[in-house]
Amino acid sequence: MLGPILETLIGGLMTGVLYSLVALGFVLIFKASGVFNFAQGAMVLFAALSFARLSEFTPLVIAFALSVLIMIALAYAIEFLVLRHLVNQEGIILFMATLGIAYFLEGFGQTIWGSDIYKIGLGLPTNPIFILESVFPGGLLIDPAELIAAIICAAMVLVLAVFFQVTRVGRALRAVADDHQAAQSVGIPLNQIWLMVWAVSGLVALVAGMMWGAKLGVQFSLSLIALKALPVLILGGFTSIPGAIVGGLIIGAGEKLAEVLLAPVLIRTFDLAGGGIENWFAYVLALVFLLFRPQGLFGERIIERV
Amino acid sequence: MRAPSGRDIVAGDVLLAVENVSLAFGGVKAVTGVSFDIRKGEIRAIIGPNGAGKTSMLNVINGFYHPQRGRITFKGKPRAAMRPYEAALGGIARTFQNVALFKGMTALDNIMAGRTLKMRRGFFWQLLRLGPALAEEIEQRHRVEEIIDFLKIQHVRKIQVGKLPYGLQKRVELGRALAMEPDLLLLDEPMAGMNLEEKEDMSRFILDVNAHYGTTIALIEHDMGVVMDLSDRVLVLDHGVKIADGTPAEVQADQAVIDAYLGLSH
Numbered sequence: 001m002l003g004p005i006l007e008t009l010i011g012g013l014m015t016g017v018l019y020s021l022v023a024l025g026f027v028l029i030f031k032a033s034g035v036f037n038f039a040q041g042a043m044v045l046f047a048a049l050s051f052a053r054l055s056e057f058t059p060l061v062i063a064f065a066l067s068v069l070i071m072i073a074l075a076y077a078i079e080f081l082v083l084r085h086l087v088n089q090e091g092i093i094l095f096m097a098t099l100g101i102a103y104f105l106e107g108f109g110q111t112i113w114g115s116d117i118y119k120i121g122l123g124l125p126t127n128p129i130f131i132l133e134s135v136f137p138g139g140l141l142i143d144p145a146e147l148i149a150a151i152i153c154a155a156m157v158l159v160l161a162v163f164f165q166v167t168r169v170g171r172a173l174r175a176v177a178d179d180h181q182a183a184q185s186v187g188i189p190l191n192q193i194w195l196m197v198w199a200v201s202g203l204v205a206l207v208a209g210m211m212w213g214a215k216l217g218v219q220f221s222l223s224l225i226a227l228k229a230l231p232v233l234i235l236g237g238f239t240s241i242p243g244a245i246v247g248g249l250i251i252g253a254g255e256k257l258a259e260v261l262l263a264p265v266l267i268r269t270f271d272l273a274g275g276g277i278e279n280w281f282a283y284v285l286a287l288v289f290l291l292f293r294p295q296g297l298f299g300e301r302i303i304e305r306v
Numbered sequence: 307m308r309a310p311s312g313r314d315i316v317a318g319d320v321l322l323a324v325e326n327v328s329l330a331f332g333g334v335k336a337v338t339g340v341s342f343d344i345r346k347g348e349i350r351a352i353i354g355p356n357g358a359g360k361t362s363m364l365n366v367i368n369g370f371y372h373p374q375r376g377r378i379t380f381k382g383k384p385r386a387a388m389r390p391y392e393a394a395l396g397g398i399a400r401t402f403q404n405v406a407l408f409k410g411m412t413a414l415d416n417i418m419a420g421r422t423l424k425m426r427r428g429f430f431w432q433l434l435r436l437g438p439a440l441a442e443e444i445e446q447r448h449r450v451e452e453i454i455d456f457l458k459i460q461h462v463r464k465i466q467v468g469k470l471p472y473g474l475q476k477r478v479e480l481g482r483a484l485a486m487e488p489d490l491l492l493l494d495e496p497m498a499g500m501n502l503e504e505k506e507d508m509s510r511f512i513l514d515v516n517a518h519y520g521t522t523i524a525l526i527e528h529d530m531g532v533v534m535d536l537s538d539r540v541l542v543l544d545h546g547v548k549i550a551d552g553t554p555a556e557v558q559a560d561q562a563v564i565d566a567y568l569g570l571s572h
């Protein structure tokens with residue numbers, strides 16, 4: 001019994017790392033503008049589409065480099081055309097702007113790159129690996145492609161976490177999120193900060209899009225994966241990078257384990273069909289957190305004097 | 307008379323000159339044809355009834371607003387539309403009418419944010435948090451601790467500013483502006499909403515800043531007693547137009563000022 005559970009746990013954690021990466025894209029922009037970037041999912045789709053189509057006629061490395069440039073150009077365009085004009089507006093206005101960007105990007109991506117399902121072949125090994133064969137009969141099965149994806153994501157998450165936790169950058173981000181005008185008045189270049197976080201979020205979206213795309217194929221539903229990041233953020237706290245990491249792992253492992261452990265119990269006790277737990281488990285967990293710890297595991301609690 | 311350049315402006319020279327500046331939002335005229343100057347080392351008050359265009363004037367000086375007409379010369383250099391970042395770089399710091407602090411951060415971090423432009427080490431060193439960057443952070447901390455001592459807010463350093471009483475928030479905000487070591491400090495109603503004791507404290511800080519650091523200060527204030535005690539020269543605006551400019555005594559005796567404040571009955 002323990003073997004299959006461990007196997008599920010490992011699989012769940014590896015998916016969780018991917019969730020963490022998507023969630024990280026949200027956290028960066030939330031930290032720097034106090035806004036939930038609804039367009040993050042569309043950015044994942046757009047980046048994955050760009051990479052998939054470019055890799056059809058160029059080597060992977062060049063396709064990747066071009067995609068990076070595209071995402072940086074996109075960040076620049078968003079900053080120049082949209083954000084710059086919304087300095088000092090209410091958070092809800094910025095949120096509406098990201099909503100607009102999301103739908104534009106989804107459509108625009110398909111206008112340029114097409115709307116079929118595209119494959120991303122990263123050339124990752126496909127033969128399953130078995131570990132701990134001496135402990136468990138038959139060993140534990142691990143998908144090497146998932147393992148490599150998880151390692152790449154973990155490395156990226158760690159690098160970004162370190163980068164944004166350091167003194168000056170971190171402080172500037174929080175300052176900008178708290179008060180645009182005040183941040184400008186002490187000489188924090190608002191536009192550069194926004195450009196930076198959107199560019200980095202674009203890169204995060206690209207890597208996430210490549211990993212998910214390699215797994216599921218590049219298609220419209222990629223933009224919905226970003227919605228899985230929402231419970232991750234509620235769990236971890238919208239402003240916390242460690243929160244995004246831990247939240248992603250908990251959700252990833254939790255939903256897989258729930259499917260394996262909870263489903264049989266539900267079937268036996270209530271005579272239910274017991275399927276689909278994976279689809280709602282994360283959201284129920286997030287709801288419970290909202291009730292008891294609305295700032296998340298690591299989020300900062302902002303107290304307003306009234 | 308020597309022409310003051312950026313480096314060698316001494317006390318008494320013109321630090322900032324505003325010439326014939328007009329600012330309108332659509333059809334609403336906020337400021338119309340206002341000229342005045344701020345001299346190095348003085349405390350300059352800007353007063354006037356509500357809606358006189360005082361805050362608009364400060365916003366023009368630090369680059370939040372760009373006037374449609376007129377010229378502003380800072381440190382001897384006329385400037386085109388300037389962004390707030392460039393104003394900060396040039397040595398203009400400010401506080402806000404409704405305290406604008408970074409509410410989620412501690413008092414210490416808020417004041418450290420004021421040192422942003424003083425930090426010179428690149429992202430790479432920041433990333434490693436080693437060597438020069440660490441030394442720099444420590445050095446900056448020293449300067450910030452001096453300011454904290456000066457403003458007597460040691461006891462709230464580690465507290466999130468959102469939780470502090472209003473008077474202390476105002477003081478932290480002043481600290482953040484001081485951390486920039488500005489040449490020109492703009493204070494937008496530094497004593498609004500304060501009780502008598504807090505006002506006296508704040509007045510003393512303003513005088514001390516001016517005396518110790520030689521910082522030129524321009525302030526907007528409603529409390530006439532405070533304005534008359536603190537300032538060297540007073541500019542009076544009404545409906546976006548300059549109606550008087552002079553020493554506190556001169557301004558107090560000016561008929562146009564009395565009319566503007568007491569209301570003129572025709």
